Amino acid sequence: MSNPSQPDLTYFTILDATNLLEYATSHFAAIWIACDRSHIPRSPGYISSFVQRLQWEANTFVFPYTNICMVLNIHPTMPDLFHSIIGRFSRLQTRNTTGEQFFNEFFQYCSPHDPQLRSTRRVVTNYTHDWWKDHFDMLGFALPSLNVNEVMDMAIDHFEQLPLGAMLLPGPVVANRFDGAPLLNQILAVKARVQHLSDSLARMLQEKIKMAAEAASIMSQHEGPMDELEEALLNTLRS
Template structure:
């Protein structure tokens, strides 16, 4: 069995859908955007006294699931179904692991424990690739729910519907605002995707996804 990994060009189209197409590089950029949102959330929550309020952990857990379903899961699924192996940034990887493990162990996870484990994740200020704090403090993250007083919020009102196209537009806007040093230094590792096998991928109804 040949387990060799062939790098996929960043401009290779991975999926075509009704409103457009997504390349390998855009998948990595989307995951980097999700990681940047989580870093902003982590920095804020880490210093917030509101996390101790009644009801905060429950709302935090609900909104974190929304975060994953909106900005992460679709792109990981696309990578899996197209046999691409996308690089997942460290913080995003750790948050996914916490949510998945708790869900596997208990169908009704302890939301307070989930919040505490996410708050306890290390925040490294030593990065050879970028100033992570600059990225996290970029203005105007879409639905920056972590800045709200979650203990007294109506969470259903904070869960807007977002299509893949909506997310890709947010990602494009995010990258256009990145400081020059961040954009230049991060691109080499962000666009590292491996194609595990060569093959023909199933074509779906063009209203859904077509894998290239």
């Protein structure tokens, strides 16, 4: 992407889309968990401010990339939580539901605690523009307008913060991309992802083998003293 304000979507692959949508999913999960645990009274002003800010989340981290995916004819998998939220946003935008109804449905039907989602493995310590940690209902609605590059950088930072063993892993760097060939670039992205996973698995197996060898070495070092202790105990019982 040569120009941050006008990104070159030739280099936007299905891997980029998947990472960004997963990042957005973790955002919504973090918001849901933090606000659900909050004891702030849910006044009409609070609900209105919350819906406005959640709309900013959707306009910043969701809709631009779903539109890009449609233009480039790529279809990344959308988690159940994300799918549920987008469906309710669509109802809100078409005025088939009110802001208060949307707020109630968000906390009633969009729970990120589904065991299949394991959203707590997607939530990290620090998010940029984490408005839900502040008294957002008492603050002015001044949230920034972000471009594709800035959001991708934020997504990369998110993946780097994920705990060991998390479901989401930072994607590999895709080299040798071709201008004007989005399908070929998607294939290269998938190939890079498979190679990345293969290398990760190989490293994990090597670490396990090393740990097993170290454990066997320690056991062999203690085998002699244990035999001597066993013999001493047997002699004590015989005497």
